[in-house]
Amino acid sequence: MLIRLTTLPRDARDTLxxxxxxxxxxxPQTAHLPLWCSALAGTVLLWRGWLALQARPLPGKWWLLALLALTMGATWATHKTLLGRDAGVTLLVVLLTLKTLELRARRDAFVVFFLGFFCMLSNFFYSQSLLTAFSMLLGLLGLLTVLVNAHLPVGKPPLALAAKTAGWMTLLGAPIMVLLFVLFPRLAPLWGVPGDAMTGRSGLSASMQVGNIASLALDDSIAMRIRFEGRPPAQPDLYFRGPVLSSFDGREWRPPRFGAASRDGNNGAGAKLAVSGAPVRYEVTLAPTSRPWLFVMEAATQSPELPGYQSTMQADLQWRVDRPITDLVRYKVQSYPSFRHGPTQRMAGLQEFVELPPGFNPRTQALAEQIRSDPRHAGASTAQLVQAALERLRTGGYSYTLEPGVYGQHTADEFWFDRKQGFCEHIASSFVILMRAMDIPARIVTGYQGGEQNSVDGFWVLRQSDAHAWAEVWQAGRGWVRVDPTSAVAPGRTGAFQRLAAPQGVVAQTLGSLSPTLMAQLRATWEAVNNAWSQRVLNYTQGQQLNLLKDIGFQSPSWEDLSDLLLGSIVLASLAGAAWARWERSQHDPWLRLLARARKRLARAGIHSTPASSPRQLARQVLAKFNGGQIGQAQALHDWLMRLESQRYAATSAHPQSQRQELHRLRQQFSRLSWPA
Known part of the structure; x- marks a missing residue:
């Protein structure tokens, strides 16, 4: 049987x-908290609710101290520290939930309120999405309702009254909030957000282990959004370059070993980038990666426009910045789809790109010898040998799958001869190993490929499921040439016909079965709204603030101008509010306002009156109506009404200052009165 909140004592109702x-x-924190912490929080909240319903005593302080010591030890065992984001949030949740077990006084309640505000803010450490912001807005209204309710007088004021007051407080504070958001100088973040491992999920990392993942779970989260100026390139041409991997130990591909040389090209295989044709201009909104990588469409000759970061192009054409990207960033780029890079003649620096670890993939090396010795390939060029390998992929029964199983020691051998299936990393790795076995310099490039255009706002969306690996092969006279062996196995993977998609939930499948286009339209609309939130709120930078100042007349705005404008706006708003309050008070008799408030409260209790009713008449009605069990409350209200009348009519000779003081005392007593129901 459900117990209505209105039938409970006030303490129990407010606690619940x-x-x-x-x-x-x-x-929302349960996805990021340790399992023991979520279980503890849920158990403590249920236990505290049961104690409130049953009016049982709260546990003693020694129990709480023991629980606190135990949870701090568990936090240390889980995070190996008591500092930092994850450990700090865990401790915050523990302290908040344990504090509910000693809610004995208003002081304890205030501690819980403000711990709740901190906990609300900590949700934004993990997500700043529109959905998170909306849910935390509801949480803010809830906390304000509880805070207002704690300041209401004794008795049992309805929660709806406290919620109404909290809503008005939020609305009145909204203009100040907007003003602070628009004008408060943007500062660098005070903390970094470390990236989580993406093992077993689609996405990018600094290295690539081949064959250790039995199945790949598609991550449908958005990696970046692209807005092109003018007509965008064709979808199969959208290759956004990330880390380049060339060092191979038999199981794992890693970045080049030459380190610093990759920045200046002194290794002999440097960028030597030459572009031609018309450039493609676009703007990238990149989600936090906790990596110092900028993804650009191949190939960009100029540094992306990203305020606050210093970017450099590596010899392998990857763009990097001076620190990890832990916030949503937006940068403009200019790329040339038609380009050539790398040395055009064979040199010593290319030797690293043909190295293979000894003792691995003997059958693949035998296959390379077989292709080389085939009379059809006698004297064949690198381009012809590449086509021979691609033809084998197209006609040899190879397939693209997200569940290839775990590979053994010889990953390329298993792919070429046994399994003949894998996802893009298996295909690219096996292809590059075959090329190197034929003494052809080759390497793996990782990044994102393709994406889809949102039909609502026109942005191109690339998801983590669009993460891709392809190959680059060196050819004499041309330099490094992109070869995507996955397109030979599954052409739809790099085209518009067979994009990878994460499994849908039950609701999405139901809507999709009712209307094939409805789910796609709803998703596009929701992502367009989220994109607007990201572009206009999350990515509201100091540059946009300064542009705003330029629009309103500042010639060379700076953050000092922002501070002056913000301070001036606050002062003007405060003066305007004070002037309005003074004018409003001069227009209305404070005594009549107080009487009108009393008349309104009495109407809720069933005592109706007219504007002509005097306080004495109201006092008589109160005694006449509540002459039973509520006689004490009725008498107190009667006396207050008589004092109100006396302040107005029986003190004509009193000093005006004394009258104002008496009226002030009456207003204070009005807020503490217990009104009959």
Whole structure:
């Protein structure tokens, strides 16, 4: 049987409502908290609710100290520290939930309130999406409702009244919030957000282990959004370059070993980038990666426009910045789809790109010898040998799959001769190993390929599921040439016909079965709204602030101008508010306002009156209506009404200052009165 909140004592009702608000704030955290912490929080909140319903005493302080010591030890064992983002959030959740077990006084409640505000903010450490912001706005209204309710007088004021006051407080504070958001100088973040491992999920990392993942779970989260100026290139041509991997130990591909030489090209295989044709101009909105990588469409000759970062192009054409990207960033790029890079003549620096570890993939090396010795390939050029390998992929029964199983020691051998299936990393790795076995310099390039255009806002969206690996092969006279062996196995993977998609939930499948286009349209609309939130709110940078100042007349704006404008706006708003309050008070008799408030409260209790009703008449009605069990409350209200009348009519000779003081005392007593129901 459900117990209505209105039938509970006030302490129990208010406690249950506070616990509900806390649970709402903690719910998004469960995906990031240790399992023991989530279980502890849920258990403590349920236990505290049961104690409130049963009016049982709270546990003693020694129990709480023991729980605190135990949870701090568990936090240390889990995170190996008590500092940092994850450990700090875990401790915050523990302290918030344990504090609910000693809610004995208003002081304890205030500690819980403000711990709740901190916990609400900590949700934004992990996600700043529109959905998170909306859910935390509801949490804010809940906390404000509880805070207002704690300041209401004794008795049992309805929660709806506190919620209404909290809503008005939020609306009144919204203009100040918007003003601070627009004008408060943007500062660098005070913390970094470390990246999580993406093992077993689609996405990019600094290295590539081949064959250790039995199945690949597609991550449908958005990696970046692209807005092209003018007509975008064809989808199969959208290759966004990331880390280049050329060092291979038999199981793992890693970046080049020559380190610093990759920055200046002194290794002999440097960039030597030459472009031709018309450039493609576009703007990238990149999600946080916790990596110092900038993804650009091949190939960009000029540094991307990213304020606050210093970017450099490596010899392998990868663009990097001076620190990891831990926030949403937006940068403009100019790329040339028609380009050539790398040395055009064979030199010593290319030797690293033909090295293979001894003792690995003997059958692949035998296959390379077989292709080389085939009379059809006598005297064949590098381009012809590449085509021979691609033809084998197209006609040899090879397939693209996300569940290839775990490979053994000889990953390329298993792919070419046994399994004949894998996802892009298996295909690219096996292809590059075959090329190197034929003494052809080759390497792996990782990044993103393809994407899809949002039909609502026109942005191109690339997801983590669009992460891709392809090959680059060196050819004399041309330099490094892109070869995508995956397109030979599954052409749809790099085209518009067979894009990878994560499995849909039950609701999405149901909507999709009812209307094939409905789910796609809903998704496009939601992502367009999220994109607007990202572009206009999350990515509201100091550059945009300064552009705003330029629009309103500042010639060379700076952050000092922002501070002066913000301070001036606050002062003007404060003066305007004070002037309005003074004018409003001069226009209305404060005594009549107080009487009108009393009349409104009495109407809720069933005592109706007219504007002509005097306080004495109202006092008589109160005694006449509540002459039973509520006689004490009725008498107190009667006396207050008589004092109100006396202040107005029986003190004509009193000093005006004394009258104002008496009216002030009456207003204070009005807020503490217990009104009959």
């Amino acid at each position: 409502f506070l616990l509900l608000v806390i649970a709402w704030l903690l719910l």
